[in-house]
Every structure is written in structure tokens, then in C-alpha cells.
Amino acid sequence: MMITDQQKFQAIISHAKEYGFVFQSSEIYDGLSAVYDYGPWGSELKRNIRDQWWNEMTRMHDNIVGIDAAIFMHPTTWKASGHVDNFSDPMIDNKDSKKRYRVDHLIEGFAEKLVADGKNDEADILIADMDRFLAANDFSGLKGLIERNKIVCSVSGTGNWTDVRQFNLMFSTQLGSVSDEANEIYLRPETAQGIFVNFLNVQKTARMKIPFGIAQVGKAFRNEIVARQFIFRMREFEQMEMQFFIRPGTQKEWYAYWKEERMKWHTGLGLPAENYRFHDHVKLAHYADAAVDIEYAFPIGWKEVEGIHSRTDFDLSSHQQYSGKKLQYFDNEINQNYVPYVIETSIGLDRMFLLSLSYAYTEEKWTKDDGKEDSRVVLKLPAKIAPIKLAILPLVKKDGLPEIARDIMHECRSDFYCFYEEKDTIGKRYRRMDALGTPFCITIDHQTKEDQTVTIRYRDTMMQERIALAKVRELVKEKIK
RNA sequence: GCGGGAGUAGCUCAGCUGGUAGAGCGAUAGCCUUCCAAGCUAUAGGUCGCGGGUUCGAACCUCGUCUCCCGCUCCA
Numbered sequence: 383m384m385i386t387d388q389q390k391f392q393a394i395i396s397h398a399k400e401y402g403f404v405f406q407s408s409e410i411y412d413g414l415s416a417v418y419d420y421g422p423w424g425s426e427l428k429r430n431i432r433d434q435w436w437n438e439m440t441r442m443h444d445n446i447v448g449i450d451a452a453i454f455m456h457p458t459t460w461k462a463s464g465h466v467d468n469f470s471d472p473m474i475d476n477k478d479s480k481k482r483y484r485v486d487h488l489i490e491g492f493a494e495k496l497v498a499d500g501k502n503d504e505a506d507i508l509i510a511d512m513d514r515f516l517a518a519n520d521f522s523g524l525k526g527l528i529e530r531n532k533i534v535c536s537v538s539g540t541g542n543w544t545d546v547r548q549f550n551l552m553f554s555t556q557l558g559s560v561s562d563e564a565n566e567i568y569l570r571p572e573t574a575q576g577i578f579v580n581f582l583n584v585q586k587t588a589r590m591k592i593p594f595g596i597a598q599v600g601k602a603f604r605n606e607i608v609a610r611q612f613i614f615r616m617r618e619f620e621q622m623e624m625q626f627f628i629r630p631g632t633q634k635e636w637y638a639y640w641k642e643e644r645m646k647w648h649t650g651l652g653l654p655a656e657n658y659r660f661h662d663h664v665k666l667a668h669y670a671d672a673a674v675d676i677e678y679a680f681p682i683g684w685k686e687v688e689g690i691h692s693r694t695d696f697d698l699s700s701h702q703q704y705s706g707k708k709l710q711y712f713d714n715e716i717n718q719n720y721v722p723y724v725i726e727t728s729i730g731l732d733r734m735f736l737l738s739l740s741y742a743y744t745e746e747k748w749t750k751d752d753g754k755e756d757s758r759v760v761l762k763l764p765a766k767i768a769p770i771k772l773a774i775l776p777l778v779k780k781d782g783l784p785e786i787a788r789d790i791m792h793e794c795r796s797d798f799y800c801f802y803e804e805k806d807t808i809g810k811r812y813r814r815m816d817a818l819g820t821p822f823c824i825t826i827d828h829q830t831k832e833d834q835t836v837t838i839r840y841r842d843t844m845m846q847e848r849i850a851l852a853k854v855r856e857l858v859k860e861k862i863k
Numbered sequence: 864g865c866g867g868g869a870g871u872a873g874c875u876c877a878g879c880u881g882g883u884a885g886a887g888c889g890a891u892a893g894c895c896u897u898c899c900a901a902g903c904u905a906u907a908g909g910u911c912g913c914g915g916g917u918u919c920g921a922a923c924c925u926c927g928u929c930u931c932c933c934g935c936u937c938c939a
Contacts (some may be wrong), residue, residue, distance in 0.1 A: 392932075400874050400889085412912060412929050465939080475864065544864085551939085572939070583887060606938075610931085615938080667939045708919090728939095750899090758900075778896045805891095809899035816899095837898065844899065 391681040394736075395612050397759065403427065403739070404613060416609030416617045423818055424735070426769035426799060430622075431734050431822070432599055434766060435622045437646055439597040446595035446624065447588050451576025453601060454557065455569050455771050459575050462704040463553060463697065464668050465568075472521060475544040483535075485546055486516065492533045499791055521546040553603045553617075563797050569603040570630050574726060576600070577625045578697045581709055581722075585627075591712055592722055593636065594628040599731065611682055615731045620731040627722040629713060630695065636725045637692045644676060644688060644727050646857075652764040653741055659684065669696035676729075678737050687737050688729035695721040738763055742819055761819030762842050765862045770820040771798040772858050775811050777827040779804040786851075787826045794855050798862060816841060822858055826851075 403424035407417035420428055440448045460466045481565040489512045496505035508531065515523035525546045534541045544801040553569040570576065577584075577596045584596050599602050599622045609615045641660065649655050660685075663673035677684045689741040698721045702709045710719045742761040750756045765771065774791050776783035784804055794800050801820065803811050808825060815823050825837040830851060838854070839846040849857065 388933080395932090396874065397935080406930080409930095413931080415930070463939090547864095574939095606939090610933095612932090669939075673939095689939090775898095777898070780896075805899075807897065807902095809897090809903085812898085814898045818935080827898075828889095846898070 387593050387681040388745065390743065391612070393745070394681065394739050395422060395816070397743060397761075398424065398739060416606065416615065418613050418616060423769040427730065427738065427763070427819075428735050428765060430767040430769070431738065432620075432622065432731055434651065435647070435729065435731075435734075436597065436599060439624050443595065444854065445593065446597055446626075447584060447590065448597045448599075449577065449580055449584060449597060450600065451573070451580060453603075454567055454571050455570055455579070457565065458704050459701075460552065460568055460571075462700040463572075463575050463578075464700070465571055468587065468841075472516070472524060472546050474525070474546050478510045485528075488533060489524075489527065489531075493529060527737045541806060551604050551606070553605055567733070571604050572602050572728075573598050573600045573621045573623045574625060574697070574728070577623065577710075578701055578724075581627070581698060585711065592713060593628045593632075595624050597622075597624040599623075608801060613736050614680070614682070614685065616732060621728055622731050622734075623726065623728045626725040626727070627711070628725060629716075630720055630723045631670070633694070633723045633725060637690065640725050640727050641674060643854075644690060644729075648676065648688075651766060653737075657741065661686070667691070669693050678740070680740050681738065685733075686730075688727065691726045691728070693724040693726050695723050697724065698722060738767060743807075758813055758816050760816040760841060763819035763821070765821040768819045768821050768862075769799065770801045770815070770818055771822065771862055772854070773801045773803060773811070773815045773820050773823040775802075775823055775825045776804050776806060777808060777825055782831065783826045783828070786830055790824070790826070790851060792855060794858070797855060797859055812839060812844075821861070824854055 401423060403419055403420035405419045406413040407419050408414045436448065439446050443597060474483055474485050474488065489508065493505040493508050496502070496508065506529070509801075511527055512524065514520075515527065522545075525543065528543060529541065532541055535543075549658060552571050554566050555569065557565050559565045577598055580596070584590065585594070600620065602621050603618050606615060606617060610615055621731045626636060626640065645655075645658065645660075648658060657679045659677050659679075660675045661675040663670070663675070666673055671694050674690050675686040676688040676690070678687045698709045701707075702721065710717050711722050713863075739761070742763040744760050744762055745757070746760060747755065747757040761768075763764065763769075772794060774787045774794075776787040787802060787804070791800050791802050801815070803814070805811070812823060819841070821841045823839045823841075825839065829848075830836055834851045835848045836851050836854065837846050838849050838857070
């Protein structure tokens with residue numbers, strides 16, 4: 383029986399809670415909108431995904447190094463990056479058409495109409511008033527301006543407006559303990575800027591030569607107007623970003639290179655290529671000269687999981703201008719100083735987590751040999767990222783079997799995450815491990831005492847075979863490589 | 864932000880025209896000793912999302928609010 387995508391999404395959310403992957407933040411206080419916590423198995427899964435990415439970037443490329451920059455940054459950083467100007471505008475909604483306008487656009491549009499009618503003086507006064515109110519953050523003044531001039535919505539034709547409100551995607555707080563003397567600073571809305579401002583520090587201390595990359599994993603914060611769809615769009619989320627610094631003019635090749643390289647990482651985890659696609663940006667952000675999303679077929683539709691952007695020298699040049707410090711690189715090969723261009727790969731860790739669950743979550747039903755119906759819910763997570771790698775199960779909890787199980791547990795637990803369980807029937811324990819996505823289970827039985835072999839059971843096929851107890855550790859290590 | 868739907872045990876849900884809560888699964892402890900959950904026994908878990916109102920009495924009626932899901936909108 384097929385379940386619909388919508389049902390599957392609901393089932394994943396329930397499963398994530400029931401089995402300790404994801405909880406709503408502050409649940410006992412009714413939760414906090416669009417903020418989530420990761421539970422015991424969720425935090426393992428998330429960590430494993432993070433490690434896969436980090437190791438791929440830093441260990442597998444000798445020209446990429448990592449950093450861990452602070453969440454707080456100098457306020458000017460966000461002026462230079464364009465975040466302050468582009469993402470903190472007073473907005474107003476028309477209650478009839480439900481259309482939302484930037485207040486300055488609305489008033490400027492009306493001023494243009496005045497000019498067209500030959501009322502240049504009125505237009506000039508209007509714009510001057512607007513600028514004064516904008517500078518003073520006087521929202522009621524702005525609304526009064528709209529009302530006095532009887533500015534109407536172009537869709538509904540009415541002047542039925544909400545109050546003017548500030549929409550700022552960045553969270554702010556105060557640095558300094560005395561609030562009226564403190565400076566307003568922001569929680570970073572992206573991790574990239576921590577890399578850009580450290581460009582020269584890293585390049586010089588790690589003796590990097592262009593082309594080279596800087597990788598970073600960390601939290602970012604965006605005060606989304608609408609944040610929804612479980613952990614897909616959260617207000618606090620984790621990014622895995624790599625900024626690759628290159629010689630100007632070579633961005634096309636490197637953009638193509640990273641596009642391919644990043645897709646290889648996804649499929650290399652064992653995720654099916656047919657669930658992925660590229661989606662080119664038509665409208666480019668203020669910093670980019672090319673941009674593409676890697677999209678995945680989530681139960682909620684094709685959605686972006688990763689972005690690859692050609693950011694030109696926008697960020698470094700801008701920081702150079704605002705800071706007054708040169709952010710240049712001397713290229714020995716061509717005997718030239720230049721501000722490097724940048725190719726960015728930026729993947730949402732939480733989205734990758736949701737992607738993994740979306741791929742892995744499977745409900746299976748079949749008829750047993752005796753004609754009875756059987757079923758299971760199994761997370762077919764790639765073994766590399768599964769929270770628990772190996773479950774160690776004594777068939778019965780007597781006759782010395784638990785002791786043997788404890789021994790093998792002791793041997794393996796420093797290499798990978800093991801889970802010991804002696805409660806309930808073996809079938810029930812297998813089901814529980816299926817629900818957590820544990821790829822391998824071994825069962826210690828009476829025969830183990832005689833010939834030192836165990837049954838290993840594979841999650842996806844439910845097949846089992848006998849192997850030497852001494853080989854378990856190496857076998858699992860090999861499979862999770 | 865607007866519109867729609869929902870919120871009762873860890874999960875899925877029942878609860879009649881208002882009379883202070885139930886089931887299945889799950890969990891815990893024990894029995895059984897079994898290679899694919901659903902044998903037996905016992906136990907624990909809910910001020911019915913939260914707050915006001917109506918009423919002798921509210922899970923149920925009403926108002927507000929919070930959270931989640933869907934559509935629109937937004938999305939560096």
C-alpha cells in the first residue's frame with residue numbers, strides 16, 4: 383500500500399519524535415516557533431553527517447582548511463555584506479489585497495505619479511518627509527504620510543493599511559552589560575562572513591596558495607517571517623560552508639567543478655542520483671554572478687538542500703572598502719596582486735538531516751510463511767551516518783551469553799557506536815533497531831560458546847549469516863568507511 | 864501576515880444531547896528462553912495545549928492565546 387507524500391512527511395515527524403531524533407524546542411512551554419532540538423539519536427545522526435562533510439572537505443582536499451569563527455561579528459561586517467541594507471526594511475500590508483509593500487517603494491511610486499502630473503514640488507516634499515521619517519525610524523510618521531496622501535494599493539485600490547512594521551531578518555542583541563551604553567550587534571545570518579573576514583589570517587598562517595578553500599560548520603540565525611515545514615526552515619540552523627578562493631576569470635571552471643564535486647558527495651553517501659537535480663537561479667542575489675541549487679525530492683516536493691554560488695569578489699572587495707584593510711593576494715605565477723574571486727558551496731546541515739530521514743524512512747509489509755501479515759518501519763540510513771552502527775544482542779540473558787556480548791561491546795565501542803540490548807524477544811529487538819536505522823545486529827547464542835561465531839543480521843535485507851566473533855569489528859569498520 | 868485544518872498518555876486515536884477520562888501499540892519490572900515485533904503477570908504515564916467566560920458542573924459550549932500541518936505570501 384502506498385502512502386502519500388504528505389502522510390509520509392507526517393509519519394517522519396512522528397517517528398523523529400517517538401524514537402528520539404527531533405523534539406520541538408521548549409515543548410513543555412508549548413514550544414517555540416520554528417525552533418527544534420535534536421535528541422539522542424538525532425544528535426548522533428547530525429554529527430555523523432557533519433563529520434562526513436567536514437572530512438570530505440578538509441581531509442580529502444589538501445587545499446582546503448577549516449575554521450570555527452564566532453557567531454558574533456563586528457556590526458560593520460553586515461553593512462559590508464549587504465545584509466543591513468537589503469534585509470531590514472519597513473513594510474506595510476494592504477488588508478484587502480493582502481499584498482505587502484516596502485514602504486519606501488510605495489511612497490516613491492506615488493511620488494513618481496505626482497511628477498508625471500506635473501506636481502514636482504509636492505513630490506519633492508513627500509520624498510524629503512519620507513527620508514526624514516526613515517532616518518528616524520518613525521513608523522507612525524510614515525504611515526501618516528501614506529494616509530495624508532491617500533496612497534492606495536494598486537491591487538485592491540484601497541487605503542486600508544496595517545501599521546508600518548520593521549522586518550529584519552537578522553536577530554540583534556547588545557554587546558556590553560550596560561544596555562544603554564552597549565552596541566547593537568547581530569547573530570550571524572550566514573557563516574560565510576566569518577570566512578571572508580579571516581581570509582588573510584588563514585591564507586598567511588596556513589600558507590595557502592590560490593586556489594584554496596576555507597570550510598566552516600556553524601549555527602546561523604534568520605528571523606524568517608514564515609518558518610515552517612518541520613526542520614526544513616528554522617530560525618536557528620546549521621550551515622556547512624566552504625568558500626573557495628580563485629584567480630579572477632577562472633570562476634566558470636571552478637563553478638562547474640564544485641557543482642559536480644558536491645553532487646558526487648551526495649551520491650557517494652549512497653543516496654540515489656535520481657532524487658537529485660540542479661536548479662539554476664534566474665534572479666541572482668546581490669553578490670553572485672552565477673548560482674545553482676542542489677535540490678532533492680523531499681516528501682514536501684523538490685527543495686533546496688545546497689547552494690553553489692559564484693560570489694565574484696563582492697565580499698572581499700566590500701570588506702576591503704569598509705575596513706580600509708587590503709584583502710589581496712599576490713599570485714607568484716602571474717606576478718600580480720588581486721582580490722580573489724570566490725566560489726561558495728553552502729549546505730544546510732538540518733536539511734541534509736531531513737533529507738536523510740526522507741530517503742531512509744520506509745514502511746514495509748509482507749506475508750510470512752505461516753500466512754500472517756508482518757510489517758516494520760525501517761530507517762535505511764547509509765551505514766556511514768547511522769546513529770548506531772552495531773547492536774549486540776545476547777539471545778537470552780543467561781548461560782553466560784550477556785558476558786560474551788559485553789566483551790565484544792567493549793572491543794568495538796571505541797571504533798564505532800554500539801548498542802547493547804538483552805530485553806524482549808530477538809525479533810522485537812531487531813524491529814527496534816530497524817526503527818533507529820542500525821545497519822548491523824549480531825546475536826550471541828549458545829553456539830557462540832562452542833565455535834566463537836555469531837549471527838550477523840543486515841537491516842535492509844533482513845538476511846543473516848554466521849561469522850566469526852573475531853571478525854565482527856573489522857567487518858563493521860569496513861562497511862562504514 | 865491572510866485563509867483552512869488540528870492539538871486528549873511516548874505514538875495512533877476514541878470519548879454520545881456538558882456529569883471531573885479510555886483503548887491499541889509503546890515503556891518499565893518480572894515470568895518464559897525463544898533468530899525477525901504483537902505469549903503471561905504487574906506497574907507507571909494525562910490538571911484533555913494554555914488562559915478567561917457561561918454553568919451547580921466544561922475534554923465537550925464561548926472568547927482569547929500558543930504551537931503544529933496545508934495553501935497563498937516570503938525566501939541571500
